[in-house]
Amino acid sequence: MFVDEIWDFKSLNMGRELEIAGEFIYDSAKKIMSISGLNNTYEINIILYTGAVGIERLQKIYLCLVAQDPTDISSMPKCLKQHNHIELQREVNKFSERNVSKNAMSLLGVFADYYNNFRYANYYPGQHGNDLRKLFIGFLKRLNGKYNFDEPCAAVQFEKFKQFYINELGKLAVHFYLLIHDKASELNTYTYEIDSSSRASRVFWTAQRRTLYEQMVLEQHTAKELLLYIYKKNRGTGVFRLLDDMEALDFDDSLMNEYMEDLCAGKVNDSLIDYVDDLHEDIEDKAQRKERKELLSLIGNCSVLFDFDEDDEDENIE
Numbered sequence: 680m681f682v683d684e685i686w687d688f689k690s691l692n693m694g695r696e697l698e699i700a701g702e703f704i705y706d707s708a709k710k711i712m713s714i715s716g717l718n719n720t721y722e723i724n725i726i727l728y729t730g731a732v733g734i735e736r737l738q739k740i741y742l743c744l745v746a747q748d749p750t751d752i753s754s755m756p757k758c759l760k761q762h763n764h765i766e767l768q769r770e771v772n773k774f775s776e777r778n779v780s781k782n783a784m785s786l787l788g789v790f791a792d793y794y795n796n797f798r799y800a801n802y803y804p805g806q807h808g809n810d811l812r813k814l815f816i817g818f819l820k821r822l823n824g825k826y827n828f829d830e831p832c833a834a835v836q837f838e839k840f841k842q843f844y845i846n847e848l849g850k851l852a853v854h855f856y857l858l859i860h861d862k863a864s865e866l867n868t869y870t871y872e873i874d875s876s877s878r879a880s881r882v883f884w885t886a887q888r889r890t891l892y893e894q895m896v897l898e899q900h901t902a903k904e905l906l907l908y909i910y911k912k913n914r915g916t917g918v919f920r921l922l923d924d925m926e927a928l929d930f931d932d933s934l935m936n937e938y939m940e941d942l943c944a945g946k947v948n949d950s951l952i953d954y955v956d957d958l959h960e961d962i963e964d965k966a967q968r969k970e971r972k973e974l975l976s977l978i979g980n981c982s983v984l985f986d987f988d989e990d991d992e993d994e995n996i997e
Contacts, residue, residue: 688749690868693740697859697870700740701879703733704852708845708882712895713944716837717828723815728798730848731764731790737855738767744862744870745774764791775858782821783851786844789818819843842892849882849891856883899943906939917985918978925974928958 707730714722739759743749758766764787768779779787797811816828822843826836856871863870873879885894913923930938934951941948962968977983 685748685750686866686868689744689866690863690870693743693859693868693870694872696736696740697856697883698873698877698879700733700736701852701873701877701882703729703736704848704882705878707733708848708891708895709945711841711844712899713941713946714841717812717815720809720811723811724797726844727790727793727811727815730786731762731794734787734790734848734851734855735762735764735767735794737852737859738764738771740870741771741774741855741858741862742767744859744866744868762791762794764788764794766791771858777854777858779851779854782847783854785818785821786847786851789814845892845895846890849894852882852891853887902943903939906942920985921974921977925971928955930954 707726707728710722710725710729717723742756742759746755748754756770758770765784768784768787772778792814793811797814800811812828819828819840820826822840826840860871873883875884881894882891889897909922912919914920915923930951938948938951941951959968959972962971
């Protein structure tokens with residue numbers, strides 16, 4: 680392979696991989712932010728799958744950068760073809776003096792165990808979801824080994840464990856990103872350059888100023904501030920004009936905080952979805968039902984211009 684082709688591979692291909700890795704890691708943090716316990720193993724699967732894939736990609740990006748010629752299969756470490764975070768880390772350590780913490784090594788072990796033993800466990804008879812739950816709890820107990828996850832717990836108690844996982848995940852992500860950044864700078868490649876508006880930038884860049892958990896909390900606070908602004912402000916321009924003109928559906932005020940909890944976590948409450956669907960179906964006039972759905976589709980549609988100046992239109996006609 681020519682030198683410029685190797686440069687393209689390390690700069691462009693690995694740069695795209697970096698953004699993909701960041702998206703996976705963000706999804707893992709976002710998912711655990713939205714849960715209040717470990718009762719559903721399908722949620723643990725999503726958390727560990729996205730976290731494992733994201734971190735593994737970072738490890739492999741770095742190993743591809745340090746390789747003389749990544750296209751020479753015979754010279755590349757065998758662990759690149761496998762899914763073992765611990766083996767990958769051993770290989771990474773050959774080229775870097777920056778060590779990860781004990782908690783980070785434990786999390787790498789969980790990812791490796793999950794990916795090789797639990798990722799497709801449901802396809803094998805006799806496998807039990809409780810084993811996956813124990814795997815994840817084993818890591819979380821590094822924060823508090825005496826905590827009993829089998830006992831009913833309040834959401835505020837579980838929040839500390841969510842914070843622990845997200846921050847350890849974030850520290851691992853930043854650790855590998857800095858390794859990649861330094862090596863890319865040495866090679867004069869653009870591997871570390873990512874879209875500043877991507878979720879990957881929140882993982883790799885923002886998490887260097889604040890923890891990844893703090894970033895997730897800030898996003899929730901931002902959504903709440905926006906809701907408060909919409910609730911408090913009465914305006915006759917922009918999307919507010921449409922909101923003012925539309926008749927609101929009737930919701931149960933006692934359930935509003937529950938709905939908002941899900942909304943701020945990036946979810947829409949299941950019972951709320953069913954309720955709205957029923958209310959839409961109760962609109963007997965099909966034309967009115969269609970019009971309401973069309974108006975709803977305008978809200979949050981950035982291609983719609985609400986503040987069209989009619990005076991300007993008249994001037995253009997003249």
